[in-house]
Amino acid sequence: MLAIYKKELYSYFSSLVAYITIGIFLVVLSLFLWVFPDSSILEYGYASLESMFSTIPYLFMFLIPAITMRSLAEEKREGTFELLATRPLTDWQIVGGKYLAALTLVLFSLIPTLVYYISVYQLGVVKGNIDSGAVIGSYIGLFLLGAAFVALGIFASAITKNQIIAFAIAVFLSFIAFSGFDSASQILSLQQFDSILINLGINAHYQSISRGVLDTRDLIYFLSFIGLFLLITKTILGGRKW
Amino acid sequence: MSISVNALSKTYGTQKAVDGISFEATSGKILGFLGPNGAGKSTTMKMLTCFLPQTAGQASVCGFDIATQSLDVRKSIGYLPESNPLYHEMYVKEFLNFVGETYQVANLKSRIEEVILATGLGQEQHKKIGQLSKGYKQRVGLAQAIIHDPKVLILDEPTSGLDPNQLIEIRKLIKELGKTKTVILSTHIMQEVEAICDEVIIIHKGKIVANDSLKGLLEKHQQKSLEPIFIKLTKD
Numbered sequence: 001m002l003a004i005y006k007k008e009l010y011s012y013f014s015s016l017v018a019y020i021t022i023g024i025f026l027v028v029l030s031l032f033l034w035v036f037p038d039s040s041i042l043e044y045g046y047a048s049l050e051s052m053f054s055t056i057p058y059l060f061m062f063l064i065p066a067i068t069m070r071s072l073a074e075e076k077r078e079g080t081f082e083l084l085a086t087r088p089l090t091d092w093q094i095v096g097g098k099y100l101a102a103l104t105l106v107l108f109s110l111i112p113t114l115v116y117y118i119s120v121y122q123l124g125v126v127k128g129n130i131d132s133g134a135v136i137g138s139y140i141g142l143f144l145l146g147a148a149f150v151a152l153g154i155f156a157s158a159i160t161k162n163q164i165i166a167f168a169i170a171v172f173l174s175f176i177a178f179s180g181f182d183s184a185s186q187i188l189s190l191q192q193f194d195s196i197l198i199n200l201g202i203n204a205h206y207q208s209i210s211r212g213v214l215d216t217r218d219l220i221y222f223l224s225f226i227g228l229f230l231l232i233t234k235t236i237l238g239g240r241k242w
Numbered sequence: 243m244s245i246s247v248n249a250l251s252k253t254y255g256t257q258k259a260v261d262g263i264s265f266e267a268t269s270g271k272i273l274g275f276l277g278p279n280g281a282g283k284s285t286t287m288k289m290l291t292c293f294l295p296q297t298a299g300q301a302s303v304c305g306f307d308i309a310t311q312s313l314d315v316r317k318s319i320g321y322l323p324e325s326n327p328l329y330h331e332m333y334v335k336e337f338l339n340f341v342g343e344t345y346q347v348a349n350l351k352s353r354i355e356e357v358i359l360a361t362g363l364g365q366e367q368h369k370k371i372g373q374l375s376k377g378y379k380q381r382v383g384l385a386q387a388i389i390h391d392p393k394v395l396i397l398d399e400p401t402s403g404l405d406p407n408q409l410i411e412i413r414k415l416i417k418e419l420g421k422t423k424t425v426i427l428s429t430h431i432m433q434e435v436e437a438i439c440d441e442v443i444i445i446h447k448g449k450i451v452a453n454d455s456l457k458g459l460l461e462k463h464q465q466k467s468l469e470p471i472f473i474k475l476t477k478d
Contacts, residue, residue, distance in 0.1 A: 007332075086321045
């Protein structure tokens with residue numbers, strides 16, 4: 001698994017994928033947080049990173065599929081998947097290595113945003129007037145959200161040979177998983193199930209962790225979400241039918 | 243027996259790609275796997291390397307069953323797939339290092355030097371795989387197959403698309419490897435089989451139509467070369 005993980009990570013960093021996706025992510029995020037008046041922290045006037053934590057999930061929805069789209073689709077298209085599958089590696093090691101490499105990239109994209117936390121911390125009228133507990137909780141939430149999106153992205157990449165299709169499917173699934181269930185719960189005829197629907201979506205669990213309360217139910221939700229999609233991915237690969 | 247295949251079959255939907263074939267291969271000999279396109283050569287090799295699961299029958303490689311001891315089988319096989327898939331954006335050494343790591347090869351650095359020397363990649367070893375010519379890519383494919391010094395080598399059309407000089411060199415290398423290992427190679431070039439193989443299996447429509455030593459086969463059909471025998475056996 002380590003061999004696959006290393007190979008994937010090297011290929012992200014040697015093919016510019018890593019720099020471009022992380023770069024664009026940070027530029028767009030900065031524009032939203034400091035320049036565009038609608039969402040700017042400076043205009044808002046409170047020492048809070050709330051707008052960052054509500055923007056990033058939507059950026060991740062595009063950033064993460066861009067990272068994961070090639071991971072399995074390209075192996076299948078180029079025939080190199082045969083090379084991997086005939087080495088003494090289990091399908092779990094292949095899927096796991098690729099998953100962890102993409103997740104590492106997501107982590108790398110989050111680390112620079114700590115600068116925004118430090119900025120807001122310094123800018124408070126009383127220095128340090130920011131709810132650090134909520135920030136820590138939100139970062140954990142963001143990481144778990146990213147981990148769930150990566151699992152969706154790897155899954156989308158496993159079902160097709162075409163990277164663009166993998167990207168489109170991953171964006172769609174991420175959107176549905178994140179906010180589709182919330183929106184569906186507002187449909188009149190479905191309102192009797194609304195709490196079930198809301199709890200199926202990622203958003204409810206993300207919000208709950210973001211409040212700074214780490215509930216085991218939310219943790220179990222994320223872990224089982226990730227586990228489920230990796231399991232489906234592994235099963236699809238094991239079938240060798242594509 | 244380092245490879246023993248017993249009534250192995252593979253069915254895609256309703257089409258039988260490989261239909262109950264049985265054969266054996268021993269160490270120190272090169273087995274030529276011949277057949278027209280679509281005869282089931284690659285499918286057999288894919289089953290032996292545990293890439294595709296078989297529909298029926300058994301096979302074992304170095305005593306390990308391909309269905310139940312897949313990891314052990316894959317450890318003892320070096321495999322060069324048809325069309326030689328490689329990571330074009332990787333450097334030659336980086337790629338060999340990656341493949342070596344998947345086998346957990348000891349002293350990987352010196353082993354990489356050895357295979358680079360053995361396959362004649364010396365001058366090209368600092369290039370990216372995508373920049374290499376077809377012949378050199380083929381050598382990289384061979385190098386990754388032998389990096390863990392496997393007991394069994396399975397080569398699917400190892401010489402396709404090479405120029406005559408490269409052909410001779412690659413054949414020499416395979417012949418050298420065949421002295422100590424079990425080698426199965428598939429091809430449709432008859433001269434190649436005559437030049438390097440000890441045993442010949444001709445497969446047609448998923449079934450074995452000839453399985454003999456090269457000499458035995460020529461004597462049996464009273465021919466001087468394989469071509470007429472091949473045409474006769476695979477005509478319909």
